[in-house]
Structure formats: structure tokens, C-alpha cells
Amino acid sequence: DSGVTQTPKHLITATGQRVTLRCSPRSGDLSVYWYQQSLDQGLQFLIQYYNGEERAKGNILERFSAQQFPDLHSELNLSSLELGDSALYFCASSGRTGGYEQYFGPGTRLTVT
Amino acid sequence: AQSVSQHNHHVILSEAASLELGCNYSYGGTVNLFWYVQYPGQHLQLLLKYFSGDPLVKGIKGFEAEFIKSKFSFNLRKPSVQWSDTAEYFCAGTGAGSYQLTFGKGTKLSVIP
Numbered sequence: 001d002s003g004v005t006q007t008p009k010h011l012i013t014a015t016g017q018r019v020t021l022r023c024s025p026r027s028g029d030l031s032v033y034w035y036q037q038s039l040d041q042g043l044q045f046l047i048q049y050y051n052g053e054e055r056a057k058g059n060i061l062e063r064f065s066a067q068q069f070p071d072l073h074s075e076l077n078l079s080s081l082e083l084g085d086s087a088l089y090f091c092a093s094s095g096r097t098g099g100y101e102q103y104f105g106p107g108t109r110l111t112v113t
Numbered sequence: 114a115q116s117v118s119q120h121n122h123h124v125i126l127s128e129a130a131s132l133e134l135g136c137n138y139s140y141g142g143t144v145n146l147f148w149y150v151q152y153p154g155q156h157l158q159l160l161l162k163y164f165s166g167d168p169l170v171k172g173i174k175g176f177e178a179e180f181i182k183s184k185f186s187f188n189l190r191k192p193s194v195q196w197s198d199t200a201e202y203f204c205a206g207t208g209a210g211s212y213q214l215t216f217g218k219g220t221k222l223s224v225i226p
Contacts, residue, residue, distance in 0.1 A: 031212060042218045055212070058213055100207055101159055101162050102214060104149075107156055
């Protein structure tokens with residue numbers, strides 16, 4: 001158990017819908033990262049937040065957005081969902097030890113039908 | 114552009130065989146390198162990391178990796194694999210001052226009892 005929690009574990013929704021994925025980082029970690037894992041694209045970095053502020057953006061679609069709240073939990077919002085958005089979405093956190101290593105949550109499996 | 118590549122898509126070994134999984138990176142300047150393991154149905158776990166110093170790093174579960182700067186490589190090794198090592202292995206890297214992990218496509222390891 002990495003100490004990073006994600007909810008829900010599974011999510012099935014229809015095209016055009018909007019969903020919110022939630023992540024709680026390890027105690028003491030200030031940074032939260034979101035990654036998407038799909039069969040064709042592999043693991044891709046989406047976005048990073050540090051202590052409530054956006055720090056870095058990767059291959060994140062405009063239909064996707066994220067935020068980090070004062071209690072440091074983060075939410076990833078996916079809207080106007082398409083079939084191709086079906087993937088595993090991982091959250092990771094870092095910072096407690098001051099190093100670069102990231103600790104991953106169990107992921108949310110999103111299926112868009 | 115920064116990239117990480119893994120040579121083998123799927124490796125099949127018998128128990129007690131030695132393992133070496135290849136990883137090459139393309140980064141300018143300082144690089145931080147990681148190996149993560151994903152057991153079936155589970156989240157990514159950090160196996161080992163290299164930031165600087167001794168190029169031979171030891172991780173958990175008897176794994177080690179060697180950073181060879183001249184070859185831009187960071188190969189993962191284990192002298193004797195067990196059935197429980199069956200998993201997918203991901204090499205990842207970040208550049209200096211960056212926390213965004215760039216992942217390789219992953220290598221699936223199957224260990225036959």
C-alpha cells in the first residue's frame with residue numbers, strides 16, 4: 001500500500017458525459033500528479049499540482065481539467081467523454097522526502113461506452 | 114524531446130534464470146531514472162531509483178540497475194527470478210528540475226515455474 005488513495009476504483013459512463021476522479025496523496029506529500037495508462041499510448045503524464053497550484057502540464061486534453069484543494073486532495077475532471085478516453089487513470093504523489101520519486105495510487109479504470 | 118525506450122515487449126523466463134531488461138533514455142543534462150513494477154491488477158510500485166553517485170543501484174526484491182551514461186542506458190537486472198516476479202516493468206525518467214515522469218512502453222515478464 002503506497003498511501004495514495006483513489007476513488008472510484010471503476011467507472012462506467014457514456015460518451016458525452018462528465019466524470020470526476022478523486023485522489024488523496026500520501027500524508028505529508030505536497031505534489032500530486034495525474035497519469036493516463038492506455039494500451040496504445042502507454043503511461044502518459046497529464047498534469048502536476050504542488051500545494052494547490054498547477055506546476056506542470058503534459059499531454060492533457062482541453063476537455064480535461066484538474067485541481068488541488070487546501071487539504072491537498074486532487075480531482076481530475078473529464079468532460080465530453082469519448083470512447084478513446086477509456087483508460088486507467090493513476091494519481092501519484094511526492095514531496096515528503098524531498099526527492100523525485102513518486103508513489104502511485106491503485107488507479108481508476110474508466111470505461112466509456 | 115525527452116524519451117525513454119524499453120527494448121523488450123514480452124520476456125518469458127524459467128524460474129532461477131537471470132533477468133536483464135533494457136532501458137535507454139534520451140535526455141540532455143542531468144537525468145533521474147526509475148524502475149517501477151506493476152503486478153497484475155495492482156498499482157505501480159517503485160523498485161529502485163537513480164539520482165546521482167554510484168551507478169549501480171540496488172532496489173527492493175533483489176533487483177538492481179546500472180546507469181551507464183556513455184550508453185544512455187539503465188538496465189534492470191536480477192540474478193535469479195521467481196514466479197512471483199511475473200509482472201510488467203516500466204522504466205521512467207525525469208530531467209533536471211522536472212518532476213514529470215516519462216515512461217517507457219513497459220516490458221511484460223512472465224516467469225514459468
